[in-house]
Amino acid sequence: MxxxxxxxxxxxxxxxxxxxxxxxxxxxxxxxxxxxxxxxxxxxxxxxxxxxxxxxxxxxxxxxxxxxxxxxxxxxxxxxxxxxxxxxxxxxxxxxxxxxxxxxxxxxxxxxxxxxxxxxxxxxxxxxFRMTEGVPLVIPEVNPEAMSHIKVGKGGAIIANPNCSTIIALMAVTPLDRVANVKRMCVSTYQAASGAGAAAMEELRQQTRDVLDGKPAQPKIFPQQYAFNLFSHNSGMDVALGYNEEEMKLVKETRKIWNNPGIRITATCVRVPVMRAHAESINLEFEKDISEAQALEALAAFPGVSIINDRQNNRFPTPLDATTKDNVFVGRVRRDISRDDNKGLDLFVCGDQIKKGAALNAVQIAELLL
Ligand SMILES: NC(=O)c1ccc[n+]([C@@H]2O[C@H](COP(=O)([O-])OP(=O)(O)OC[C@H]3O[C@@H](n4cnc5c(N)ncnc54)[C@H](OP(=O)(O)O)[C@@H]3O)[C@@H](O)[C@H]2O)c1
Structure with missing residues (x-):
């Protein structure tokens, strides 16, 4: 019908x-x-x-x-x-x-x-439950095997959807890891209001109106003014370590999803006044050589990834490109010139975190249950 x-x-x-x-x-x-x-x-x-x-x-x-x-x-x-x-x-x-x-x-x-x-x-x-032992943490394009024992009709279970920033990063980085083995990953995020829910989106709308009307912004969901500003991610801070929870999710969840406890990751997560779709700047160090062409080829072949990488026209992924889209968008793929070898790459990634970072990934998991 x-x-x-x-x-x-x-x-x-x-x-x-x-x-x-x-x-x-x-x-x-x-x-x-x-x-x-x-x-x-x-x-x-x-x-x-x-x-x-x-x-x-x-x-x-x-x-x-x-x-x-x-x-x-x-x-x-x-x-x-x-x-x-x-x-x-x-x-x-x-x-x-x-x-x-x-x-x-x-x-x-x-x-x-x-x-x-x-x-x-x-x-x-x-x-x-993401870090609970025995609970699969799944991105269907990356590690569907982690939940292969769970099917509808075979009893209850819990499967965890990874954090939105982790999903968006790993959709772009996993195909490169499969070519040249990532040794170290350095991520800087630019995270949208929608990642903090419907009320945070309304806060950005309201504060933007208020500031343009010459009125003071009134923070409610976030502790600081959000419109025309940006700030360190609002998740809890580990005072001794200096990392917030969002940053540590990228570290811990990547290790679990890739089943690679040795992978080295550092992250800086920032909330930016974008309504919907996160952006991430990612620097990668590999065990093996990898060229820009090899990277682009691997990205193009990976399901759920689109490439916007037009250097001539300075056209690369934006949050608006990704908004409401299923795919994660990757661009600015370039050799890391701070290195003397061919074992470093930089990329810029955008993904709709309500979609691939949450609802779409969960429904893809549900599809694997049938
Ligand atoms: N937003 C994202 O991009 C994103 C991405 C990945 C993961 N997540 C996770 O997904 C979850 C929801 O996020 P969201 O952004 O959708 O939040 P949201 O817009 O604030 O929505 C929260 C939902 O939870 C319901 N709820 C709150 N308290 C409840 C209770 N006591 N019993 C039953 N329902 C209750 C609310 O229902 P009422 O309207 O009745 O209060 C509402 O439907 C969070 O755990 C978040 O971390 C969000």
Whole structure:
């Protein structure tokens, strides 16, 4: 059946570009599909799940929309059907095969294991289980084998979606690692408002309006003025070490995903006043020689990567190129001239972190479960 759908936006939150688009898609509701629940349906990632499920024609036999008591009773349209949002409780998962969680770490910690015990396979967007031994941490293009033992119908489980900055970095760096083995990686991020959720996007809009109107910006979500400013990532800081949690996620998660505890990584994560899609500048040191041409060839062959690398016209990836797109965009691929050998490269990467950094990656994981 063909249908046309305009996604309904969360109250108080402007529709994203993706949700404003009218999507034409085949309904994927099918009697033998899995029973799906979305936890955190009203959030930035929850809303993106709906777009991605339709875009990918994901099969489902039933759909459950879950959020907090604040949202219970509100309506959410999906593929021509109006669903009533239910309050998330311990009993929400008795009739669920796949639960897509995006309601924050504390909710995942509390209810993820309960959902898995009830027989659901939890695909979790929070950091709650990423480093837990036995929980696969998966980017489907990179390490699908880590979850090959988990399938719908074989009992409950938890699978973790990596941090958005890690996913975007590894989509670009993994194909190069496969050619020349990365020895050391130095990442600087330029992270968008959307990474901190729907309320942070609204804060950037409101502060931008206020500053342009000559009024003082009123920080609520972030401690500092966000409009016309940038600051060190707002995650918790390890005072002794001098790294914030976002930076350490890049370090630890890469080691787990690549199954390479020896990989050397340093990162500086910065929040910039971009609405949606993260950018990352990445410097790489390899064990073997790698040329620019070899790197571009490997990137072009990797699924989920697009290249924008036009030196003549100074045209390289931007967050707007990546916004609402599935692929991660890579450019500025160049030999590191600070080295005397051919074992160093620099790149610039942009990816939509609500999409590939969260909802799309989780739905790709769900596809591997069928
Ligand atoms: N934004 C990103 O790009 C991104 C990327 C990767 C991972 N993540 C992770 O995904 C999760 C959600 O992020 P987000 O950006 O979508 O946040 P968000 O826009 O703030 O949405 C939070 C969602 O969680 C729900 N929620 C909050 N408290 C709840 C409770 N007690 N019970 C049930 N539901 C509750 C909210 O429902 P109500 O509306 O009812 O309050 C809302 O649906 C976080 O763990 C985040 O770290 C986000």
């Amino acid at each position: 063909q249908l046309t759908r305009t996604q309904v936006s969360r109250s108080g939150v402007r529709p994203t570009r993706a949700s404003r688009r009218v999507l034409v898609a085949k309904a994927a509701k099918t009697a033998n599909g899995p029973r799906v629940a979305i936890v955190g349906i009203t959030g930035a990632v929850g809303q993106e799940f709906l777009t991605v499920l339709t875009e990918r024609n994901f099969p489902y036999s039933s759909m459950k929309m879950l959020a907090s008591a604040r949202s219970a009773g509100k309506k959410q349209e999906f593929e021509g059907v109006s669903y009533t949002i239910e309050e998330l409780t311990e009993n929400s998962f008795n009739d669920v095969d796949i639960a897509l969680f995006s309601a924050g770490g504390s909710i995942s910690k509390k209810l993820g294991p309960i959902a898995a015990k009830a027989g659901a396979i939890v695909v979790d967007n929070s950091s709650a």
